Amino acid sequence: xxxxxxxxxxxxxxxxxxxxxxxxxxxxxxxxxxxxxxxxxxxxxxxxxxxxxxxxxxxxxxxxxxxxxxxxxxxxxxxxxxxxxxxxxxxxxxxxxxxxxxxxxxxxxxxxxxxxxxxxxxxxxxxxxxxxxxxxxxxxxxxx
Numbered sequence: 001x002x003x004x005x006x007x008x009x010x011x012x013x014x015x016x017x018x019x020x021x022x023x024x025x026x027x028x029x030x031x032x033x034x035x036x037x038x039x040x041x042x043x044x045x046x047x048x049x050x051x052x053x054x055x056x057x058x059x060x061x062x063x064x065x066x067x068x069x070x071x072x073x074x075x076x077x078x079x080x081x082x083x084x085x086x087x088x089x090x091x092x093x094x095x096x097x098x099x100x101x102x103x104x105x106x107x108x109x110x111x112x113x114x115x116x117x118x119x120x121x122x123x124x125x126x127x128x129x130x131x132x133x134x135x136x137x138x139x140x141x142x143x144x
Contacts, residue, residue: 004112004122005132007143012117014089014097017139021103021111022079024135025127028105031077032057033098036070042088042097046073049081057102057109070099077103094118 021028032055033046055072075081089097094117103111112122121141123132136143 003125005125005127005129005143007121007123007132007136007139008141009118009120010139010141012121012139012141014094014117015086018082018086018089020135020138022077022082024131025077025103025105025110028077028103028110030056030104031075031081032102032104033073033075034070034100035095035098036068037095038071038098039088039092039096042085042092043071043073045081045084045088046075049075049078049084051076056104056107057100057112 030051030053031049034057038046051074053074055074085097098116101111101113101116102109108124108126110124110127113119114122121139123135132143
């Protein structure tokens with residue numbers, strides 16, 4: 001068995017995705033984003049919500065984007081931050097938001113999305129299946 005649940009690849013409304021995250025991962029602490037063509041207003045949002053500390057996805061796996069050099073952001077996870085990203089998502093293509101994202105609870109990766117919006121969404125097996133199934137349903141996708 002994989003260490004992650006997989007929500008299948010498919011069209012995801014990015015604004016809805018950001019609104020949903022706090023409802024399913026209320027105990028998450030840190031949001032990580034990595035991208036190469038992040039828009040200026042999204043970058044400012046990340047900087048406003050930034051949090052000091054190590055960029056954990058890089059230390060636990062190799063850097064996700066090798067070339068071109070990507071920008072990496074570590075942000076305090078909160079409902080207000082996700083609402084802000086949801087608003088920005090209405091005016092931006094997904095690549096202008098990030099290429100890869102992770103959501104952590106302390107040092108544990110609970111959500112990991114490499115090539116976000118174009119790949120499977122990975123969720124830690126520590127998350128109950130009921131939560132995964134409800135999120136998948138809200139996104140209109142299957143899971144395994």
